Amino acid sequence: MADATKNLSRGGGNLISDLRSSFSLLRTRSTVAFAYCFMFAFVVFTLFLAFNPSGNSSSPWFNNIFTSPSTSSDSSSGSQFSSFFSSFFPNSSQPVNTPAPSLQTKTNLTLPRSQNTTFQLPGEKNEESSGKNQSQVTVYENSRSNQTGITTLQTPVGNLNISSSSQSSSGGKKDTVKEEGVVRNTTNKGVAVAVKTTNSNLTATLPKKQNNGTSGGSSLSKKQSNRTSGGSSAKQGKENLMGSLMHCNIFDGRWVKDDSYPFYPPGSCPLIDEQFNCFLNGRPDGDYQKHKWKPKGCNLPRLNESNLLELLRGKRLVFIGDSLNRNMWESLVCILRNSVKDKSKVFEAAGRREFRTEGSSSFIFKDYNCSVEFFRSPFLVQEWEIPDTNGSKKETLRLDIIERSSDQYKSADIIVFNTGHWWTHEKTSKGKDYYQEGSHIYEELDVAEAFRKALTTWARWVDANINPNKTLVFFRGYSASHFSGGQWNSGGQCDNETDPIKNETYLSAYPPKMRVLEKVMKGMKTPVSYLNITRMTDYRKDAHPSIYRKQNLSEEEKRSPLRYQDCSHWCLPGVPDSWNEILYAQLLIKLNQKQQQQQQQQ
Incomplete structure (x- = not known):
């Protein structure tokens, strides 16, 4: 009996040890499998959010994580993805694609008040090309108020209507001046802002901000232009023009x-x-x-x-x-x-x-x-x-x-x-x-x-x-x-x-x-x-x-x-x-x- 018990004890001890070894092996394999599944699910979820515009545009979590402070909400998904990896792997050798700057959805056009306002109408040559005593139209990028273009406002007094210009064959914008049925076009690579009066259409051009030698940037849409026309900027522009003469x-x-x-x-x-x-x-x-x-x-x-x-x-x-x-x-x-x-x-x-x-x-x-x-x-x-x-x-x-x-x-x-x-x-x-x-x-x-x-x-x-x-x-x-x-x-x-x-x-x-x-x-x-x-x-x-x-x-x-x-x-x-x-x-x-x-x- 003692021998049997001794043998059972030995046999049981061997069985328990074997079971423990088996469970240890199973636990290690389950953990690895779970980890792989979790990583696969995380990557799939990440790709889904990265390539789903309707989703990422409305998710503040996504915007905070996947968008760097210098990148606008309109940046491409590829740029966002690169930004994501660069935030987690700052020492990675992977090159980071810097997106070209773009205009925010609501473009700010400002006409600063000044008594020294340039008035130029069609055909007028401004002898002070340095920009002194000129009205300025400034387009601000995003919310950082970085000046990207200055132009001389060329218009007689009237209602100022901001409108978009068409794309030229050279990839720039056409600067169009309409005067008595004669249209003169000059090409400028930039965002064109047309200032329209009752009797003449005059165009002032804002150059695009270049990035790494490219002609990146965005133009004002017709919808944006119609929203801007007749607004406070146009009214202020007219007041500035007349105020310069009146004083x-x-x-x-x-x-x-x-x-x-x-x-x-x-x-x-x-x-x-x-x-x-x-x-x-x-x-x-x-x-x-x-x-x-x-x-x-x-x-x-x-x-x-x-x-x-x-x-x-x-x-x-x-x-x-x-x-x-x-x-x-x-x-x-x-x-x-x-x-x-x-x-x-x-x-x-x-x-x-x-x-x-x-x-x-x-x-x-x-x-x-x-x-x-x-x-x-x-x-x-x-x-x-x-x-x-x-x-x-x-x-x-x-x-x-x-x-x-x-x-x-x-x-x-x-x-x-x-x-x-x-x-x-x-x-x-x-x-x-x-x-x-x-x-x-x-x-x-x-x-x-x-x-x-x-x-x-x-x-x-x-x-x-x-x-x-x-x-x-x-x-x-x-x-x-x-x-x-x-x-x-x-x-x-x-x-x-x-x-x-x-x-x-x-x-x-x-x-x-x-x-x-x-x-x-x-x-x-x-x-x-x-x-x-x-x-x-x-x-x-x-x-x-x-x-x-x-x-x-x-x-x-x-x-x-x-x-x-x-x-x-x-x-x-x-x-x-x-x-x-x-x-x-x-x-x-x-x-x-x-x-x-x-x-x-x-």
Whole structure:
């Protein structure tokens, strides 16, 4: 029994040991199998999430684990997968694919406020290419506000609509400028932002941010563009553009060379009077036509002819004054006519071809149902005649009566007045037995006082007859003359001048008569915009007709051509074109103010 028990104990001990060995072996194999199954399931689950866009886009866990902080939510699945492994195996020799930067779903377009805003319209060349004084459109990448592009905003005032551009064959974007049916395309590798107005489509291009020499990036979709248009960015952009002009002294600046001028080819406009047509009169140099006026605190928008014609649709624009206003009137007619395809639809109402001796003239732009007119009135008050003691007639100037044609233009939509040069002539400057009020003729009256009386009569007429809700009134200031060695009738010359004055110390003193004008305008009820072009014209001693004022000289003029020069008026194309560019800018300002008032009333 003892032996049996001993044997059983030995046998049992062997059996238990064998069972323990078997269970140990089984436990080791189960653990390995379970581990393999778990790893296989984990890899399958990971691949499922990595290649399932609908899943990973909505899983914050996935985004936190599988997306690095510098990678946008729109990165490719391959990039995400690489990022995943790099986070777990930082020392791996596997190369990491860095994704090309992309724009976030909601692209931020900002137009920072600045009084130094660049205004460029189609065809304008910006001489300050360094980016100084330019409006900026910035596209921010993701939420890190990294600037990827800066561009100059090129547009007249209007509603800004952001739209996408089409892909070009070279892999870039087409920069498209649409102007009067002509499309000009230039290719830029970048995101194109089209700034659209009522009458012109202008494109500014934002370059894509390059990555490792590639042209990676993304473009704004049409859906994004439509969302952006009409929004706060567009509104702010318009306010910035207008704010720059409204808070800028347009008349304090300098002339800069610009080969994109003039607005019309020399000799192409048959409407210019002979005395202004320096090109046809044989002037050999042409640099006087290639300058633009640049204010110190802002840039003038280039005159957009089609846009201005739209502003004038169904309206009358009238110039009243002396031959310097005729100079400006002819300039504007030629600028606008040049943009009209069918020139036969631009004509003088009475069929006139010369305007120097005419009391009034009116050019009709048939397609726009508008007119650009001129009424001759050198003093703005009435020139008069009274019987003299010997039976002849004596000329006087009625300081108390507005000029005769006033009833013909008082209902016009835009009126531009001027006077000044005839007040410097001998009869008016001496003021003896010439100035009249009522039946009284002054034996002698200072010309400054006579000028004040005449302007007071004009101001009272404007206040009594002009409806400011319908009519915009402008007064163009005195245009500088540059006679050297004498006056206009005593051998004054300017024929050897080919460059503008660049040193301000050589400019003339501000005319006292213009201070009289400013004082009179301050006392008016009707708002009058002052086109103070005196200083800007004082620089331009190079731009007068001088000896190139006519083609057919008289025998006396041929013997002494230098004695007969015109250093008062201006060659066309030339300086008066810039006056009209300023007038255009002022009209944009007025239009913007009117729109703001209407919005406030609503």
